[in-house]
Structures are given as structure tokens and as C-alpha cells.
Amino acid sequence: MNEEDLNEALHDVMVRSSPPPSMDPAHALDQARRARKRRTTVLAGAAAVTLVVGIGAGSVLVANYAGSRPAGQMVAGGPSTTQSGPTTQPVATPRPASTLVPPTTRKSGDPWPEGQVDRTATAGPRAVRAVTLMRDLTSAVPPGFSSPDLKYPDGSSMRWPQAQYASSDGEQDYWEYQAAIPVQQNDRVGRLLVQSTTPDGKPATTPCTMAQKFWGGxxxxxxxxxxxxxxxxxxxxxxxxxxxxxxxxxxxGTVVILAQAKMGAGPGRSPLTQPVFTPRQLAELVTSPKFKIST
Structure with a gap:
């Protein structure tokens, strides 16, 4: 991260929260990472524009659509060229939808998707999915623990959902949903986080290679x-x-990450004495269908 990236990340944190930024290193690092990811490709451009191939009225279809070729002229009866004598208009055999509408790819200069002003969706269906993800994570907290609405020292909530457009330039469109909550036992507090990433078109890797990509773990x-x-x-x-x-x-291709930390509340609160979940419980819970968001 260069000086300009750091300044942008810190500015994002200040804008999103009116109180002074927290001095808790873990909280500051989380927010900086989220802000940096939202701005990873701002200089290169923004989200992709969905390509749609139209289907003409009547029995005539647009034929031979491929890659960046312009779609042929729509014909609604009658010949497509001027000729003497009768002509016969060929009718193309319909192709599967997957070949007519290839995966949208982000290009430099494209606007952010769905009317957004940056990577983050703050309203609409995607924002709702992130909130639902946070509620599902809360419902997974085991007996003996609770998830109250605790605050960081700067006044921001330890409970937060986020939906963001995650594609980099040249990549297929995909989205990343996150939710984090505090987990309390007596007077001790830790954290849980779940991340669900929609299919990104990239090849599968081994489970451990995939796990190691999460925040460079x-x-x-x-x-x-x-x-x-x-x-x-x-x-x-x-x-x-x-x-x-x-x-x-x-x-x-949907990828789900479920993370836990014994420490998460910053100064004034003690960390948990043990993890919320055992490794086996963590592995079982991450495969729960309620955490899968594929669109």
C-alpha cells in the first residue's frame, strides 16, 4: 500500500464514522482493508455494463452473435437486402442462452453497477442480503455466548454488514458479502465474521490454498x-x-469463509479465554446453506 492508498483508506474511515477513528489496531486494520478493497480498481475504471442480446418479434432471430461482433440487423418480416424477384429469409437456429449472453467482464471506464457511487451497495437487494447474512451469523452463536450491540471506542458498531462489487479490471462480475458480529461470554468479548463470494469464473484450488487467500492468512x-x-x-x-x-x-464456484477471533473489542474489554467454535464445528458451520450467496 502506497501513501496515496493509505490516505484514501483513512479518509474513507473518517467519512463513514463521524466520531474520531478507533485506536484499536484490529478494528482499524479491518476498516482499512475494507476501504482499500473498495478502491482497488478505482484508477482503472469501474463496474461492467451487462451485455444483452435482443430477440426480434415474430419468428426471425438474431443470428451469429459472437464475442464483440455487433448484433445483426433485426428483421420483422420481408427481405433484408434489396433484390429483384422473390427471396427467402433464412431463420437461424436458436443458440443456448449461455452462448448468447457471455459473462459480463469489467472494463476500464465503466460506471459502477446498479447506480452505486463506489464499490459498496448501501441500498437495494444486495445490501439486504448482507444484513440477512449478519442475522444468520448471529443465529449461529452457540449457547453460553451472546452477541450484544457493542461499540468500538470510536462509537462505531461492532456489528456490521457489507455488500461490495469485488471484480478487478478484466475479471468476470462477482460480489462479496460480509458480516461481522461481537461474541460475548460473561465480561469477555471476541468476534465472528462470515464472507460469501459469488462465483468469479476462476478455477478451483485446494481447500488450503483457498483458505490462505483470505486476507493473506x-x-x-x-x-x-x-x-x-x-x-x-x-x-x-x-x-x-x-x-x-x-x-x-x-x-x-461460491466461496464461503467463516472466521473467529478471541480478541475483538479493543481497550477496556478482555478477550475470550477460548474460541467460540472448535475446528470441527467451524468446518461444519461454514458448509451451512444459509451462508451461501451465489448472486
């Missing part, structure tokens, strides 16, 4: 079998924002 990774599903569970070396997380990729 380093540590020890093990692959666990959950009813035939392979889950990567990474335990960090204690230097990251989270102590442990599980990663699972569905067959359609």
Missing part, C-alpha cells in the same frame, strides 16, 4: 471432511485479525 492449515465436503481450516500464527477460519467452495 499465514499459519497451519488442515483439510477436514464434512459429509464428503472438503473444508480448509487455517489456524494463524497469532499475527492476523482472526485466529482461525474455515473455507469452503461450492461446485458452482
Amino acid at each position: 499465514t499459519g497451519t492449515c488442515a483439510v477436514m471432511d464434512v459429509g464428503g465436503k472438503k473444508v480448509g481450516v487455517l489456524t494463524t500464527n497469532g499475527r492476523g485479525s482472526y485466529d482461525q477460519w474455515a473455507a469452503y467452495r461450492y461446485d458452482d
